[in-house]
Amino acid sequence: MTTLYRPISDPLEFDTFGCHPFENDPATPDRTTRQVFLRRQVSDWNVNMKDGSQLQFWGFKDPDISGSDSPWPSKTIRVKQGQIFHCEFKPSKGAHTIHWHGIEPTPMNDGVGHTSFEVKSSYTYQWCAHQAGTYLYHCHKNTVLHFEMGMYGVLIIDPTTTSPDRNNPQYLYDPFDPASTTEAPGITVGAPYAAESILVFDDVDPRWHKLDHNAGMCGDDVGLDKFNPTYFLINGVHNGKTQTDTRTVTKATAGRNVLVRLANASYSKLYVTLEIDAWIVEVDGRPLRSNSAKGAFGRPKLLPKGTRLEVAVAQRYALWIPKIPRGDYRITGSFHHWVTNRKHFDGEAVARITAA
Amino acid sequence: MLRRHFLKYGSVFAAVTTASLPSLLTAKTTDLSDAASDGDADFDLEIVDVDVELIDGSVVPMYAFAPVGQPPSIPGPILRVKQGDVVRIDLRNSSTRSHGFQILGQSMSAVTGLAPHDDDGEDKVRIEFVAGLPGTYFYIDGDNAPINRVLGLHGALIVEPSNGYADGKTRKKPMPYAPTVAPACLKDLFKALGEKTINGLPARFPGKAWEPGREYVWIFNQIDPVLCRRIAAGDNLSASEFLEEFHPRYFTINGLCGLDSAHDKATCPTGHVGEPALLRTMNAGLATHSPHIHGNHVFVLTQSDAYGAPVYQDNLFEHDVWLMPPMMIKDVLLPFTMPPDLPPAPWKMAQEKYPLRYPMHCHNEISQTSAGGSYPMGLVTDWHIDGPLATG
Ligand SMILES: [Cu+2]
Ligand SMILES: [Cu+2]
Numbered sequence: 001m002t003t004l005y006r007p008i009s010d011p012l013e014f015d016t017f018g019c020h021p022f023e024n025d026p027a028t029p030d031r032t033t034r035q036v037f038l039r040r041q042v043s044d045w046n047v048n049m050k051d052g053s054q055l056q057f058w059g060f061k062d063p064d065i066s067g068s069d070s071p072w073p074s075k076t077i078r079v080k081q082g083q084i085f086h087c088e089f090k091p092s093k094g095a096h097t098i099h100w101h102g103i104e105p106t107p108m109n110d111g112v113g114h115t116s117f118e119v120k121s122s123y124t125y126q127w128c129a130h131q132a133g134t135y136l137y138h139c140h141k142n143t144v145l146h147f148e149m150g151m152y153g154v155l156i157i158d159p160t161t162t163s164p165d166r167n168n169p170q171y172l173y174d175p176f177d178p179a180s181t182t183e184a185p186g187i188t189v190g191a192p193y194a195a196e197s198i199l200v201f202d203d204v205d206p207r208w209h210k211l212d213h214n215a216g217m218c219g220d221d222v223g224l225d226k227f228n229p230t231y232f233l234i235n236g237v238h239n240g241k242t243q244t245d246t247r248t249v250t251k252a253t254a255g256r257n258v259l260v261r262l263a264n265a266s267y268s269k270l271y272v273t274l275e276i277d278a279w280i281v282e283v284d285g286r287p288l289r290s291n292s293a294k295g296a297f298g299r300p301k302l303l304p305k306g307t308r309l310e311v312a313v314a315q316r317y318a319l320w321i322p323k324i325p326r327g328d329y330r331i332t333g334s335f336h337h338w339v340t341n342r343k344h345f346d347g348e349a350v351a352r353i354t355a356a
Numbered sequence: 357m358l359r360r361h362f363l364k365y366g367s368v369f370a371a372v373t374t375a376s377l378p379s380l381l382t383a384k385t386t387d388l389s390d391a392a393s394d395g396d397a398d399f400d401l402e403i404v405d406v407d408v409e410l411i412d413g414s415v416v417p418m419y420a421f422a423p424v425g426q427p428p429s430i431p432g433p434i435l436r437v438k439q440g441d442v443v444r445i446d447l448r449n450s451s452t453r454s455h456g457f458q459i460l461g462q463s464m465s466a467v468t469g470l471a472p473h474d475d476d477g478e479d480k481v482r483i484e485f486v487a488g489l490p491g492t493y494f495y496i497d498g499d500n501a502p503i504n505r506v507l508g509l510h511g512a513l514i515v516e517p518s519n520g521y522a523d524g525k526t527r528k529k530p531m532p533y534a535p536t537v538a539p540a541c542l543k544d545l546f547k548a549l550g551e552k553t554i555n556g557l558p559a560r561f562p563g564k565a566w567e568p569g570r571e572y573v574w575i576f577n578q579i580d581p582v583l584c585r586r587i588a589a590g591d592n593l594s595a596s597e598f599l600e601e602f603h604p605r606y607f608t609i610n611g612l613c614g615l616d617s618a619h620d621k622a623t624c625p626t627g628h629v630g631e632p633a634l635l636r637t638m639n640a641g642l643a644t645h646s647p648h649i650h651g652n653h654v655f656v657l658t659q660s661d662a663y664g665a666p667v668y669q670d671n672l673f674e675h676d677v678w679l680m681p682p683m684m685i686k687d688v689l690l691p692f693t694m695p696p697d698l699p700p701a702p703w704k705m706a707q708e709k710y711p712l713r714y715p716m717h718c719h720n721e722i723s724q725t726s727a728g729g730s731y732p733m734g735l736v737t738d739w740h741i742d743g744p745l746a747t748g
Contacts, residue, residue, distance in 0.1 A: 002404060004430065007616050007620070013615065017614060030703065030707045032699050084699050102653075104651050104697045107651075107708070110651070112650065114732065115650075126699070128698060130696045142731050144724050147721055215729065217730065218730075221729055224729055225727070269644050284674065292554050292559070294560055295691070296674075297544055297545050297672035298673055312719070313677070314646060314719035338643050339602060339643045
């Protein structure tokens with residue numbers, strides 16, 4: 001019988017691709033004057049789970065804010081489009097990185113070990129977001145484990161202008177110069193909003209939370225092919241409490257616009273359903289609009305109430321609800337197995353928008 | 357002799373009459389303006405049993421397609437044809453099991469139950485059809501579904517347009533689709549590629565137009581070594597048993613994992629700023645993948661329908677993660693722009709050097725492992741920006 005051999009590779013390269021990624025603390029290349037500066041460190045702590053058990057989590061803490069030692073998800077970062085951003089990152093308990101998910105900087109600032117380096121003790125990331133929208137940040141070291149351990153947070157790039165509509169003062173994105181552009185029909189350009197619901201869905205397999213930092217990296221079978229989540233959460237809130245917790249219930253004023261930002265930080269197929277019509281106005285940090293010179297060829301898409309939207313892992317969607325009528329609206333996330341597509345036991349988490 | 361006769365003709369059937377074709381498919385494949393072609397495309401394929409060496413050196417038994425007289429591969433060879441070509445695919449089964457063959461969303465004919473051949477080289481079957489709507493298609497062994505397909509019998513059939521230009525008679529902006537049925541926004545994207553200015557404004561994609569052949573095929577799959585071995589040992593699993601017990605331990609792109617796929621020239625896109633590339637992405641397996649690319653977003657251009665035929669998108673979403681459930685095919689465009697989130701001029705990238713290397717990996721990170729660990733030896737590859745925009 002014919003054997004299909006794998007290609008011949010250099011053992012040293014094999015080793016640095018996987019088992020021993022390059023660790024370093026370089027100076028930021030091509031460093032320039034910053035407009036935003038913040039710091040991140042690594043912390044670990046125990047989280048009380050729904051059934052009373054405790055599990056270890058890891059995350060990024062902000063050393064400039066006291067009491068931020070157990071952030072899950074890690075604290076949301078908001079910066080403005082066009083600002084030169086520096087983040088001084090000082091990991092501890094081994095090497096880590098920060099990948100600015102959806103942001104596209106140079107490889108040194110992209111936070112991926114095998115294409116650049118993992119941070120040993122200190123590095124200052126530099127980038128400048130050119131487009132407002134919804135992003136994430138997360139550790140990209142042994143990512144399969146570190147992402148599950150909680151090392152992620154939401155990153156929002158806000159536009160530089162504010163909306164002239166005093167009832168809906170915040171823009172999702174800057175409208176293009178009206179003289180030079182065609183915006184898409186269906187929504188008000190810039191998707192101005194008054195209230196915002198940011199929902200990050202996650203699932204937790206308790207077995208994984210007993211593994212250590214480098215688990216499996218050098219060829220051991222530590223069972224990272226088996227993921228059996230038993231906890232389902234939104235923004236770190238257990239599914240039993242998501243309909244009452246302030247982190248997952250958004251209060252809105254009836255008649256004003258609401259923006260919902262969705263992200264999937266689980267390892268499941270995630271289906272999200274809203275009890276109200278909404279417009280998909282942004283995907284993965286890119287507003288849906290149309291302008292050839294700017295390289296945009298989309299338009300907002302209606303997501304009728306009750307329609308299932310499947311959100312891929314680490315994908316983001318921004319949904320815009322114009323002039324929300326008075327009422328109480330559930331946003332339901334349903335978690336299904338990534339191979340069988342069977343719904344996980346207890347695999348549902350529901351957030352709410354209350355418009356009064 | 358009777359048996360062979362049956363194999364040659366009896367098991368090849370034009371399974372569906374035109375009347376029962378879904379109307380959408382009929383409409384799309386009868387675009388007369390592009391249908392004229394005198395071309396022929398002939399392929400001679402063989403199905404064989406193989407042993408596959410995985411990234412960790414372990415070996416699993418699978419099946420593979422091979423062009424007759426050439427080495428087998430998983431996925432099978434890329435079959436490239438032009439719209440309107442008369443395509444003839446001769447198939448021979450040199451495996452120890454019976455197999456089938458079909459092209460999803462393209463030809464309605466299917467071969468099923470093709471028994472192992474008896475060594476005189478005569479017992480081939482033929483599928484013949486006229487290549488329809490330009491785009492990316494799966495050819496698979498649909499027998500025993502999904503077992504034979506997941507065990508290696510899958511590949512890409514690519515239909516190129518016979519007159520693929522986004523800009524009509526000017527013919528400076530090639531596109532991989534039929535312009536007569538392509539939505540305006542799809543043509544607008546290909547028209548914008550290579551333009552320094554549009555309507556007097558600086559444009560996003562200076563450099564080159566997309567060039568035919570500037571493309572990569574990415575076929576994803578998952579391997580369960582236990583089931584591979586059980587089937588090779590003669591265990592006749594039913595489809596439902598296979599689905600129930602399928603537990604993938606290896607996650608491949610073009611049959612490779614981790615370092616191997618990052619090094620594979622046919623898998624790792626390279627080029628300069630301003631050299632847009634088409635990525636034909638396909639998921640032959642049973643897990644839902646979430647491919648995530650660093651460095652540039654991609655435009656999703658086509659998405660396969662329930663029959664496996666491409667649907668040209670009339671609303672181009674720009675994603676850094678695109679959803680790939682089982683059997684999904686999406687053509688996406690990697691624009692090869694400078695990474696967009698750099699500080700603005702007068703800042704210059706001086707200390708950091710080309711090539712700029714970025715990964716593309718599935719973000720359901722379970723797929724980044726092999727045999728329960730070894731991150732990132734799974735469904736990952738790299739892509740490289742080799743140098744700046746060529747000027748002058
Ligand atoms: Cu980490
Ligand atoms: Cu990511």
